Amino acid sequence: MTRLESRVDVDTPVERCPWGVSTPDYVEYHDTEWGVELHGDVALFERMCLESFQSGLAWITILRKRENFRKAFAGFDPAVVGSYGQEDFDRLMADAGIVRNRAKINAAIHNARLVAELDGGLDELLWSFAPEDHVRPATIADVPAVTPESKAMAKELKRRGFVFLGPTTCYALMQATGMVDDHIATCFRATAPTS
Numbered sequence: 001m002t003r004l005e006s007r008v009d010v011d012t013p014v015e016r017c018p019w020g021v022s023t024p025d026y027v028e029y030h031d032t033e034w035g036v037e038l039h040g041d042v043a044l045f046e047r048m049c050l051e052s053f054q055s056g057l058a059w060i061t062i063l064r065k066r067e068n069f070r071k072a073f074a075g076f077d078p079a080v081v082g083s084y085g086q087e088d089f090d091r092l093m094a095d096a097g098i099v100r101n102r103a104k105i106n107a108a109i110h111n112a113r114l115v116a117e118l119d120g121g122l123d124e125l126l127w128s129f130a131p132e133d134h135v136r137p138a139t140i141a142d143v144p145a146v147t148p149e150s151k152a153m154a155k156e157l158k159r160r161g162f163v164f165l166g167p168t169t170c171y172a173l174m175q176a177t178g179m180v181d182d183h184i185a186t187c188f189r190a191t192a193p194t195s
Contacts, residue, residue, distance in 0.1 A: 014188040018140050025063050035189060037178035041122040044177060045115055046076035048122075049108045051173045052164040053099045061099070068097030073108065078122070081112035107164035114161050129153040129170075130179035138185045146171050147180075 020030025150171035
């Protein structure tokens with residue numbers, strides 16, 4: 001059972017980040033995954049792809065299709081996805097269970113090939129941009145869309161040939177994988193002050 005499959009009581013009387021209360025799926029994701037440190041090339045590649053697919057869409061769209069994405073993209077194993085050819089691309093474009101965007105699908109396949117070539121792995125590369133100190137946002141208005149670290153991550157990924165990973169997407173990835181903890185100060189998930 002994944003963390004998402006274990007249901008959280010939506011009516012639990014605790015304070016959450018404002019974005020994490022509108023649907024049961026958001027409550028579950030907020031309470032069990034968002035901001036939790038995530039390591040491992042496969043897990044990080046999945047999040048990288050999902051954040052890229054989310055670009056221009058609501059996160060809930062991706063969250064609700066995540067299991068379909070996992071099936072369609074072989075559990076996000078970079079070695080498998082990187083070997084995809086035209087037949088796989090056509091299969092993905094015909095799969096109504098995922099976001100069928102030509103550029104995003106091509107980006108996932110392209111980026112998988114680059115992950116397979118990394119010295120040190122994706123985990124080491126991405127986590128090298130995690131800030132040593134991070135100021136906890138007091139309110140949702142204090143949560144940035146980009147940071148110097150996310151700009152640096154995007155620049156390095158672009159230098160290495162990765163696509164569909166700009167500074168905003170990189171910051172969302174950093175938040176989702178616990179590289180930064182942007183649970184607002186009053187949220188029950190906020191850990192001890194980070195600076």
